[in-house]
Amino acid sequence: MIIECPYCESKVDGKIIGEHVSYGDEDPHPFKAVLLECPACKESLLGYQELIQVGFEQDEWITGSNRLWPKPTNNNRWLLPSIVSDSLQEAEKCYNARAYSACAVMCGRSLEGLCNHYQTKSKTIGGGIKELLERKxxxxxxxxxxxxxxxxxxxxxxATGEKITKEDARDILDFADAICEYVFVLSNKFDSFIKRQEEKAKKEAKERNAEEYPEVF
Ligand SMILES: [Zn+2]
Known part of the structure; x- marks a missing residue:
C-alpha cells in the first residue's frame, strides 16, 4: 500500500503487517486501519482505507490520503485545494532542510494560492489578502x-542580505497553515455543524407537531 514515510521523506510501497476493520455507530461505512512496514527504513507506519462505492453494487477499498501515525504535521492539509497544499508541503520540506528563506517564499506562495482560489482582483499578495479581509x-x-x-x-x-531565522520560519509556516485551515477546513466544518443543528431542530419541531396534532384517518 502506498504511504508517505516521514523517516524517508518519500512515498513508499509499505509492506502490510496487519489490518483491522471497524464500523462506527453513526457511520455505516467500514474503516480499515492498516499497519505497514516501510520497505526502506523498516519503521512502522499506520495508514487506513475506506470502503467506497465505485459502481453499481460495487465497492472498493480506497487508500486514505493521509497517514494516521506517525501523525502528519497537519492532518487537514489534504482537505485544502492542491494549489495551496502543494506550497505548504514545499514550505515544510524547505523548513526541514533548514532552507528558511525558501520556506518563507513557499509560505507566501500558499497565500498567493489562497488569493488565486478566491480570484482576488489584485495581483499582489498584500492587495489580495486585503480583499479577502474586505470580503470577510x-x-x-x-x-x-x-x-x-x-x-x-x-x-x-x-537579495537584501537579511536572514530568516529558524524561529521566524517556523512561525510563518504555522501562520500559513492556520490561515489556510481556517479558510478551507474550519469554516466548512462550522457551516455543516450549523446546518446539522438546524436540521435537527426542524426534525424535532416536526415530531412535536405530529404528537400535538395526530392525523385522523
Ligand atoms: Zn521509511
Whole structure:
C-alpha cells in the first residue's frame, strides 16, 4: 500500500503487517486501519482505507490520503485545494532542510494560492489578502498574520542580505497553515455543524407537531 514515510521523506510501497476493520455507530461505512512496514527504513507506519462505492453494487477499498501515525504535521492539509497544499508541503520540506528563506517564499506562495482560489482582483499578495479581509473570507487577526507572513516572504524572496531565522520560519509556516485551515477546513466544518443543528431542530419541531396534532384517518 502506498504511504508517505516521514523517516524517508518519500512515498513508499509499505509492506502490510496487519489490518483491522471497524464500523462506527453513526457511520455505516467500514474503516480499515492498516499497519505497514516501510520497505526502506523498516519503521512502522499506520495508514487506513475506506470502503467506497465505485459502481453499481460495487465497492472498493480506497487508500486514505493521509497517514494516521506517525501523525502528519497537519492532518487537514489534504482537505485544502492542491494549489495551496502543494506550497505548504514545499514550505515544510524547505523548513526541514533548514532552507528558511525558501520556506518563507513557499509560505507566501500558499497565500498567493489562497488569493488565486478566491480570484482576488489584485495581483499582489498584500492587495489580495486585503480583499479577502474586505470580503470577510478572513478576519482581522488572520489578516495581520498574513501581513506578517507577507513581509517575511519579501525578505526571503529578495537579495537584501537579511536572514530568516529558524524561529521566524517556523512561525510563518504555522501562520500559513492556520490561515489556510481556517479558510478551507474550519469554516466548512462550522457551516455543516450549523446546518446539522438546524436540521435537527426542524426534525424535532416536526415530531412535536405530529404528537400535538395526530392525523385522523
Ligand atoms: Zn521509511
Amino acid at each position: 473570507i478572513i478576519d482581522e487577526r488572520l489578516f495581520q498574520w498574513g501581513e506578517a507572513l507577507r513581509k517575511q516572504r519579501n525578505l526571503g524572496a529578495h
